[in-house]
Amino acid sequence: MDEKKLSGSVAESLPLRTKEKLAFCSGDIFCGGNQALISVSYMAFLTEVIGIDAALAGTIIMISKLWDAITDPMVGIISDNVRTRFGRRRPFIFLAGLFIIPAMFLMWYPVAFPSLTGKAIFVAISYVFYYSISTLVTVPYSSMSAEITTDINARSKVNLTRLLFSLTSTAICTLVPSLLINFVIKDHTMSAGTFSLIIALGFGIFFTVPVLLSAIFSHERAPYPKEKAVFSFKNLFKPFKIKAFRKLLVLYLAQSVTMDIVSAVVVYYALCVKTDMNSTIFLAAFLGVQLIAFPLVNSIVTKIPKPRIYGFLLPLCLLGAAGIGFYPATWPTWGLYVLAGLTAVGFAGAEIMPWIIFPDVVDIGVLGFRERNAGSFSSAMTLIRKISSALAASVIGYVLTLTGYQESEGAVQPESALWGIRLIVFLAFFILMGIAYFVSWSFKLTPAVSQTVKLLNDKHSLGQDLTAEEKAKEEQIIKEFVHK
Helix, strand or coil: CHHHHHHHHHCCCCCCCHHHHHHHCCHHHHHHHHHHHHHHHHHHHHHHCCCCCCHHHHHHHHHHHHHHHHHHHHHHHHHHHCCCCCCCCCCHHHHHCCCHHHHHHHHHHCCCCCHHHHHHHHHHHHHHHHHHHHHHHHHHHHHHHHCCCHHHHHHHHHHHHHHHHHHHHHHHHHHHHHHHHHHHHHHCCHHHHHHHHHHHHHHHHHHHHHHHHHHHHHCCCCCCCCCCCCCCCCHHHHHHHHHHHHHHHHHHHHHHHHHHHHHHHHHHHHHHCCCCCHHHHHHHHHHHHHHHHHHHHHCCCCCCCCCHHCCCCCHHHHHHHHHHHHHCCCCCCCHHHHHHHHHHHHHHHHHCCCHHHHHHHHHHHHHHHHCCCCHHHHHHHHHHHHHHHHHHHHHHHHHHCCCCCCCCCCCCCHHHHHHHHHHHCCCCCCCCHHHHHHHHHHHCCCCHHHHHHHHHHHHHHCCCCHHHHHHHHHHHHHHHCCCC
């Protein structure tokens, strides 16, 4: 293939072959898995292995993620402006992919400095370095999800396949670390050094290989302007002017932050609240149901409004979460696993749909701005997501500390700490997913709207005049999805 054609404005004539599709989609093994790995194990790693106070651990995570959030829009704008024979996104993905393993070794190193300050500084620096590498992969990769093809149905199928890789990786990166961290802090059958080596090297290779394959074999096809955008704070926050993007952002944040919180707290739930519960089995029930639901979502995604798929079963999710939060410690443990599956049924659409909706929202942005800067949109999503996740991590740490949680091995936790853990689980679902439920039903993004937006964008890019009917449709779409 002639790479020079790929750096031009349109490469739609190049067929999207199965090899390229699978190579691109495999990149989400890192994008989905690395966040799950950190969410389920890193807070417990800091408090139980390294020995950092929960509030301090939460603060370190918050500060590090805030730095990461700052770099997201920068990388988005820069990748929008890059022009190379390999495209705008692939050079970032490839070069950053080479540093994933070294960054993971630093972040998961069981540092044993005698000084708590020394530990905190080392953790903060290594965490910032890792997330800087992560940003250089995830922002360009997420941008490519709107550029791998311009055919709406094909793009939805590609992104569903991508999310299948992501969900599978999320399951692996949730269940395996959950099992391993229990060997270290609960069963005491594994050393901290062995745990860190398995995580850094094993998962480092697991992440690096697909990232490099994605960078080498996938291509951009969506048109982009020859002129480069001016780097400014105005351009950084431009996506927030799009009403559809703001709604998508609520749906994305609610789902992702809820999952972050629950993944982090379930280890403490099994350690303190329901000590005979296996957190790995709990998470397996939750994630397994979502994987089972995937074929159903795949079969209806081009027929039913995507926000409707997101919110349809959320009430069931809220009911299941209430049952988990207030489940009596004396009741049989299998009931918790059933509730986890019930919650997952309601959560499945919310877990899958945000990044399926994302390319459609980018198209709406193109209609509103007359320019395609998917990097700005994806970086804005990850910016707000990481700020929210950072704040959530800090809140978890402070709630645990304020309710009297004790980090020392074998400590008997006060009743206040047990209720703090219960309420974190319940309120994460009830507040965040409750808001998302109402937003999803007000988001009228139908397959017909997406097709009309594509038609209008195609005519604008070719310099063709719109008919009176098309002008009326454009005005209606801009009023509904772009303007405040």
